[in-house]
Amino acid sequence: MSYGIEIEKKYLVKDDSWRGLAEGILYRQGYLSSGQGPTVRVRLVxxxxxxxxxxxxxxxxxxxxxxxxxxxxxxxxxxxxxxxxIIEKFRHKIDYDGFTWEVDEFLGENLGLIMAEIELEAEDQDFPLPAWIGEEVTGDGRYYNASLARNPYTNWSEG
Structure with missing residues (x-):
């Protein structure tokens, strides 16, 4: 069991220069409860x-x-x-300048979405951004995995 406070930031990945920096592991995950209150997730890694x-x-x-x-x-x-x-994705853990970035390459109904997350020790902690990091989407609820399970990326309208 692990317990703690998770502090993370999410970013879109803007190009393919991260590829080849780490092998991907297949993740399958679904939600038993999400929305209001706690989120309960089941995951196969x-x-x-x-x-x-x-x-x-x-x-x-x-x-x-x-x-x-x-x-x-x-x-x-x-x-x-x-x-x-069910969310399916390949997760690539990439070490960069003393930090570990998790790059998620989504499959299935979220195909085409590639996001990177970094876990921090404090909300105001400074960290370097790799060249392949794009727009920050931390506060955008559409990019949470529980939201992507309900409203997949391929269903989003352009524009």
């Missing part, structure tokens, strides 16, 4: 299963409780209790 409970406390900080569960149970929860679309 490669062959490992996780159950996560998150509460939102500001634009980029949240309380998070995460528990490892058997992958068979995670898969069963995804297949039977997920309340919206």
């Amino acid at each position: 490669g062959e490992a299963g996780y159950l996560t409970i998150k509460g939102r406390s500001s634009d980029f900080s949240s309380h998070e409780f995460e528990y490892e569960i058997p992958p068979e149970e995670a898969n069963a929860l995804l297949e039977t209790l997920a309340t919206s679309s």
Whole structure:
């Protein structure tokens, strides 16, 4: 189990210069509860299963409780209790100047969306931006995974 406050910022990725910096791992995740109140997520990361409970406390900080569960149970929860679309993505963990960036390349109904996240120790912590980082979307709720499960990227209208 892990518990703590997660402080993260989200950015769009503006080009492909990050490719080749790290291997991707397939993530499959779904939501048992999202929207008002805590979010409950089930996730398969490669062959490992996780159950996560998150509460939102500001634009980029949240309380998070995460528990490892058997992958068979995670898969069963995804297949039977997920309340919206299953998110599938390849996550690439890239070390850059003392920080780890997680670049998510979405598949399926979110194909075409590539985002990068960085976890910080404090909300006002300074950090360097790699050249491939684009627009910050931290405060834009459309880019939260729970929102992408309900309203996939490929459904967004242009403009």
